[in-house]
Amino acid sequence: MLVLGVDNLIFIAILADKLPPKQRDKARVLGLGLALCMRLALLSVVSWLVTLTTPLFSLGSFAFSGRDLILLGGGLFLLFKSTSELHERLEGVPHSAAATAAYASFSVVVAQIVVLDAVFSLDAVVTAVGMVDQLPVMMADIRAQLLDTPHGIFPVCRGSLDAVVGTARAKDLLAAIVRDGKVDVKQLRPPLYVAESTTAIRVIDILRTARGQLVLVNDEHGALGGLVTPIDVLEAIAGEFPDEDETLEVQATGRNQWTVAGTADLRLLEQTLQTHDLVSDDDSYISIAGLLLAKLGHQPRNGDAWLHEDLEFRIADADAQRIKSVAVRRITREQATLEGRA
DSSP states (O other), X not given: OHXXXXXXXXXXXXXXXXXXXXXXXXHHHHHHHHHHHHHHHHHHTHHHHHTTTSEEEEETTEEEEHHHHHHXXXXXXXXXXXXXXXXXXXXXXXXXXXXXXXXXXXXXHHHHHHXXXXXXXXXXXXXXXXXXXXXXXXXXXHHHHHHHOOOOEXXXXXXXXXXXXXXXXXXXXXXXXXXXXXXXXXXXXXXEEEETTOOHHHHHHHHHTTTSOOEEEXXXXXXEEEEEOHHHHHHHHHOOOOOTTOOXXXXXXXXXXXXXXXXXXXXXXXXXXXXXXXXXXXXXXXXXXXXXXXXXXXXOOTTOEEEETTEEEEEEEEOSSOEEEEEEEEOOHHHHHHHXXX
16 A cells, blocks of 8 residues: 555656646645545445455456455556656657747646556555465464463354354464464364353353363354353352453442442352342342442433442443443442432
C-alpha cells in the first residue's frame, strides 16, 4: 500500500509537469483528491473484491481469476506508462531553447491522472486483500496474539469455534510457527468435552486426569458453549483469581465501600461483603445485575438503589441493555431507616 501510494504521487507529479505552471497545482490537488475518493470507494466494496478469486480461465497450468487480471492489467499499464515517460525524457527530440515550450492539454492530463488513480487504487486494495490469504501474514498475526495474551493453553479450531481439532500450549504453538510455519494437527492434544449439565465434582475428576488441559463445554445442540480450566474450578470454590489482563469484579474503594461489576457472581459477593440471602433460591439469577433487576422490578437507571440489611446497592453505570457497575456501601441502621423511608 505504501509503495503503490508513493508511485501514485510520483506519476501525478510527472503528469502535472506537462501543464503550464499556473495549472500544475490544480492538477496535483485534483489528482490527489481523485486518488483518495477512489480508494475510499473501493474499500467500501472490499467484500466484493474478496470474491474475485474464482478462476475464470486457464493457460496451461496457470489459472487466472478476476483479481489476477486486475493486477496483471494494472501492472502492464504501469510498465507501459513508466517506459514511455522514461523514453520521452531520455530520448526525446531536442529543441531550441528559444522555442516556445509546448504544454499538454489540461483535460488530457486529467484523463491520464484518472486512469492512473484507478489503476493504483485497484492494485492497492486488491493487493491488501490478497495478502490476507498469505500464510506468513496470518502466522505473524497469530504469533502477535499469542504473545499478547497471558493464557497458557488454547483450543485450536479449523474454520469455526465448533470445529476444534485439539488443544495446545502457547509455547508449543509458537515453536511450531517459528520452526515449521504451520501447526501440525498430529502434535495437538485431543480435545476433552463435557456437557454443560456436568457437575463440578465430575469436572474436577476429568481435569485431574487431563494433565493440565482445558475442558470444552458443549450445549445440548453440540455447539461449543465455553471452556473450563483448573483455575476456573478453583475460583468457583475459593473466589476470583484475575488474569493479568483482567480486573477484579469486586474492588474496595474505601472503608465499607466497593465497586462491583454487574456480572459479579452473587456467591463471591456474599463472601466479600460478609452477608447472605443474595443468591436466588430458584437460581433465576446468578449476578448482581440479575438480583437488582429482580428486586427493582423495572429497567434500572443510574442512581437507583436497593437496600439489603446494612448494605446499599446503588447503580453507578447502566444503559438500556445492561447494568455495568454497582456502588455498594455499608450503612448504619439509622441510615438504613432513613433510606427506607425515602
